[in-house]
Amino acid sequence: MNGPHTGVDAPSSGLDVGPPRPGTRHADETPRAHTKLRAALAGQPNVGKSTLFARLTGTALETGNWPGKTVERREGRVTLGAGTALRIVDLPGTYSLSTASDEERIARDYVLLERPDVLAVVLDATALERGLYLLAELMLLPVPVVVALNRIDLAERAGTPVNATALAEALGISVTPVIARTGQGLTELTAELQRVAAARESLPLIAFEVDQETSHLLQRAGVLVAPHVRVPYPPRWVAHKLVEGDAEVAALVRSWLPEVEHDALAQLLADAEPAGMALAGARYAWAGRAARCAVGDQTASAGHHVWTDRIDRVALHPLFGVLGLGVLSYGVYDLTQRVSGPLQDLLDGWRSALGERAGAAAARYGPWAQGFVEQGLFESVGLLVTFLPVLAVFFLLFALLEDTGYMARAAFVLDRSLSKIGLRGKSFLPMFVGAGCNVPAVFGTRVIESRSARLLTILLVPLVPCSARLIVLAFLVPPFFHAYAPAVSIGLITLNIAVIALLGWALSRLFFRGERQSFVMELPRYSVPSLTAVGISVWTKLKAFLRDAGTMIVVIALAVWALSAFPGGPAGSGPAIESSYLARIGRFLEPLGAPMDMDWRLIVAILTGFIAKEVVIATLGVLYATASEESLVSTMQASISPATALAFLVITMLFIPCVGTVAAMRREAGTRWMLFGTALLLAVSYLFGIGVYELASLAGLDRIMGAG
Amino acid sequence: MLTRLLQRIGEGGSVHLGELALELGVTVPVVRDMLKDLALRGYLRPTGGDCNTKCGGCAFSTACHSAMAAVTWTLTDKGRKRMDVRPKFVAKSDGRST
Secondary structure (H helix, E strand, O other), X not given: OOOXXXXXXXXXOOOOOOOOOOOOHHHHHOOOOOOEEEEEEEEOOOOOHHHHHHHHHOOOEEEEEOOOOOOEEEEEEEEEEOOEEEEEEEOOOOOOOOOOOHHHHHHHHHHHHHOOOEEEEEEEHHHHHHHHHHHHHHOOOOOOEEEEEEOHHHHHHOOOOOOHHHHHHHHOOEEEEOEOOOOEOHHHHHHHHHHHHHHOOOOOOOOOOOOHHHHHHHHHHHHHHOOOOOOOOOHHHHHHHHHOOOHHHHHHHHHHOOHHHHHHHHHHHXXXXXXXXXXXXXHHHHHHHHHHHHHOHHHHHXXXXXXXXXXXXXXXXXXXXXXXXXXXXXXXXXXXXXXXXXHHHHHHHHHHHHHHHXXXXXXXXXXXXXXXXXXXXXXXXXXXXOOHHHHHHHHHHHHHHHHHOHHHHHHHHHHHHHHHOOOOHHHHHHHHHHOOOHHHHHHHHHHOOOHHHHHHHHHHHHHOOOHHHHHHHHHHHHHHHHHHHHHHHHHHHHHHHHHHHHHHHHHHHHOOOOOOOEEEEOOOOOOOOOHHHHHHHHHHHHHHHHHHHHOHHHHHHHHHHHHHHOOOOOOOOOHHHHOOHHHHHHHHXXXXXXXXXXXXXXXXXXXXXXXXXOHHHHHHHHHOOOXXXXXXXXXXXXXXXXXXXXXXXXXXXXXXXXXXXXXXXHHHHOHHHHHHHHHHHHHHHHHHHHHHHHHHHHOOOOOOOOOO | OHHHHHHHXXXXXXXXXXXXXXXXXXXXXXXXXXXXXXXXXXOEXXXXXXXXXXXXXXXXXXXXXXXXXXXXXXXOHHHHHHHOOOOOOOOOOOOOOO
């Protein structure tokens, strides 16, 4: 690709003034014969140009390739009656007329070198301004232009009707409204093409508003090249292109100009880059002005996204947006609990019934086998599987919100508020992904190009409450906090976000001094979610959960069970487990839990949770399993105070979710940063655990409630 | 117009296309075109959000099932120079440009 600033070293493809190029015979046979008018159809891709071409020409079509290119060339004929015909060439669809692509080069060369009698520029009425930009470029070329304003019906339906008369007035050229799909307005268009082609109306000069320096530069360049510009190039166009740094035109001019003058020109254009940008900017501004004339000021910018805009006024509001996100998160949490609660109970009933039966069947092979099946499998992994409904509903709601286009807003609004505290720009996006799972989020930090910002994000991503942690929340919060459960859950998640903000602020102050990050995001329009897309998303995530539960978590749960069973025996609770290897490990670490009144079992649960957060539930299942009929939850209630449970949850929420995340951190940031991050989060989670326990104790939550 | 857009992006922070369109008085598709234009001139660089390469280290891969177009743009060195925005801290290159 020829960049616009590659200088004059690109002797180029098609713009040489030489012998007539091959492949242009249609035109050359009868040059400028007015009985055989020639028109070309130009426009941006996807504006309905091909449909219009087909409508105009019908079956009278010649197809082939543009000489030396793989771009299709189509030419057709429209009979105008009275023995005259109009040949129409369908130019490739282009967004602009630089020489960035073959299509653009072909379109520009055709108009410049073949000089059709008239150029029909197809504009999409639903995206008027974009098309007008191309028109601004085409109107610099020395060929009469007629606008075919397509899709006027769609624009009207979208609530932004385009006033063709006003547009024609603003542009100073003829505008014919058409609907290519139905063929409406084609007769008028052909008549207009014929009229303008026959008259060879000259184009009005577009007034581009540029700063004085730019216009001065344009003028100077024009004066320098004008005496040397060769046919068929228009001097004004050449001057424009030179200022814009067009390499092909620069090469041409070099071949035209004597050395002295070329040197003067080179000197003049040495710092032309800002001027080139100003020129392109002026084209955008011109297009915007013209569009506003035709559509009306209000709707020109609002377009047909009226609803999207209305919702966004709230959803993207710095304050209401965040509040709305909070309310919505609460709604998601509440709905998840309500819908999945009964399902979970049902599954749990099946699980224990099935576990008992399987245990009874395994009892034939001895108490070890029974313990293995009942506690190793059904009380741990089985317990985890009963959380499938929770996850399914959560993922479903998440995917629904995502597919409506809201999630992008949530990311944006949170990003903006977080950026105020020092976390900036793109850091938030990987974090947002972290709400699903931290591992891809760590890898996702690759979108951040500055290393310091990336490191910062990698350190913070493990604090994003991932879905595995939400399972632990869903498991532990309701039995301990009853009516306050939603508030506690939201509070815990908020704590995580607060810690992210706090650490982010502190770390960016301490280690990563501010770099300016800018980040432009494109928000999709709100839309009705597609059930297929939502279904696929939910299924993919659930499959991943089941796969983990079925493989790695089974192995870990079994290992935990085995450690809890040896050397005493598979009795589960009672004296046997108190002397197990697991108890010994836990006891060794018990002093660490003492400030929070945590016994060794909770410590072991936290430890195993390091392998994968869901394992916490499986471990608790093994450790608090009783021979009695009492449920796991009531056994835990009988031995753990709400304050301790809260501290446990805080640590679970704040510490690194799993080995996978640590491995990802190491891969992305190196061993040292990985160790630093782990130690940091260990310290943070431990300190916050103690702090929360102390606070809860003050509120009198350190008493065991007892079963019930 | 392009200069104004570049300036706005050079100011840093996060901004979405709708806002830019409103500020510049153009439509969203045109802002998109202008961003591409600035990229072509070497002032901006799109990062991430390229969902064509399925999940290739992209932070938005989980969101890719929908038509969510989360394209992000940053200033290139050239753009920074043009805007005269000098980073206070020069990031060490880690030799792995992704």
